[in-house]
Amino acid sequence: MDLGIQGRWALVCAASKGLGKGCARALVQEGVNVVITARGEEALQRTAEELRALAPPGVQVLAVAGDIATAEGRAAALAACPQVDILVNNAGGPPPGDFRDWDREAWIRALDANMLTPIELMKAVVDPMMARGWGRVVNITSAAVKAPIDILGLSNGARSGLTGFVAGLSRKTVARGVTINNLLPGPFDTDRIRQTLQGAAAKSGRPVEEIAEERRTQNPAGRFGTADEFGAACAFLCSVHAGFITGQNLLMDGGAYPGTF
Numbered sequence: 001m002d003l004g005i006q007g008r009w010a011l012v013c014a015a016s017k018g019l020g021k022g023c024a025r026a027l028v029q030e031g032v033n034v035v036i037t038a039r040g041e042e043a044l045q046r047t048a049e050e051l052r053a054l055a056p057p058g059v060q061v062l063a064v065a066g067d068i069a070t071a072e073g074r075a076a077a078l079a080a081c082p083q084v085d086i087l088v089n090n091a092g093g094p095p096p097g098d099f100r101d102w103d104r105e106a107w108i109r110a111l112d113a114n115m116l117t118p119i120e121l122m123k124a125v126v127d128p129m130m131a132r133g134w135g136r137v138v139n140i141t142s143a144a145v146k147a148p149i150d151i152l153g154l155s156n157g158a159r160s161g162l163t164g165f166v167a168g169l170s171r172k173t174v175a176r177g178v179t180i181n182n183l184l185p186g187p188f189d190t191d192r193i194r195q196t197l198q199g200a201a202a203k204s205g206r207p208v209e210e211i212a213e214e215r216r217t218q219n220p221a222g223r224f225g226t227a228d229e230f231g232a233a234c235a236f237l238c239s240v241h242a243g244f245i246t247g248q249n250l251l252m253d254g255g256a257y258p259g260t261f
């Protein structure tokens, strides 16, 4: 299927690794020019080289190092992108813990990264997208929005706030060709999940691979998802074929969420 987005420009935030990188890879393969961001310059430049190697002729890959959760990081990312036709919002997830230990600063950090940053970026791009009559926004959130994980209270809270905001805005933009949707990852094989598994291993004294295998077999799919699968879903939501899909929360969890809907 031709996704019909060749030549568009995408800003893919937090994309040197993991799910963001999967989204950037899928878009580049569709002929989309991308600006990718991450804080760590070395991994970011390595990823940019990888993307250039698989990009069709003429497709540009630009890398902007910076913290997307800061005003400066967002300004640099936006300035590098000649025109944001596609915005993929992403940032690292907040740390796990007990809500009794989280002070106001911890909450503000989580809200900044996982709620206010995507809202600020939408604020910057949605009106120009509507003026041009076309745009796509995909927010990477979490399965925790649908089925909260107790130790990830910062994530449950911040991402639910973003989800509520998107539910309202996405109905105001669609008539002008701009859709806004959220992708909710369950367990995906990325650095983030490896860190979580290492934490669980350290806490329980069990080998990390044993815990990973347990998590994989507990999932109805019997495995973790891949960044390529995630990227393909993102690219479809960014395609010309997805113009009637807006305000949705697409859960990608191998069937782990047990509800009928």
Ligand SMILES: NC(=O)c1ccc[n+]([C@@H]2O[C@H](COP(=O)([O-])OP(=O)(O)OC[C@H]3O[C@@H](n4cnc5c(N)ncnc54)[C@H](OP(=O)(O)O)[C@@H]3O)[C@@H](O)[C@H]2O)c1
Binding pocket: 013, 014, 015, 016, 017, 018, 019, 020, 037, 038, 039, 040, 041, 043, 066, 067, 068, 069, 090, 091, 092, 093, 094, 113, 140, 141, 142, 143, 144, 185, 186, 187, 188, 189, 190, 191, 192, 193
């Ligand atoms: N993987 C899963 O199973 C899973 C499940 C549910 C939710 N999620 C959520 O999905 C998102 C992506 O997860 P992932 O698994 O892809 O993580 P990952 O493999 O750790 O990759 C995170 C990427 O984001 C970049 N990044 C993090 N914070 C950033 C910031 N403030 N500004 C710019 N770049 C930043 C990282 O690079 P630098 O560190 O160099 O900045 C890296 O490129 C996270 O919010 C995560 O919580 C993941």
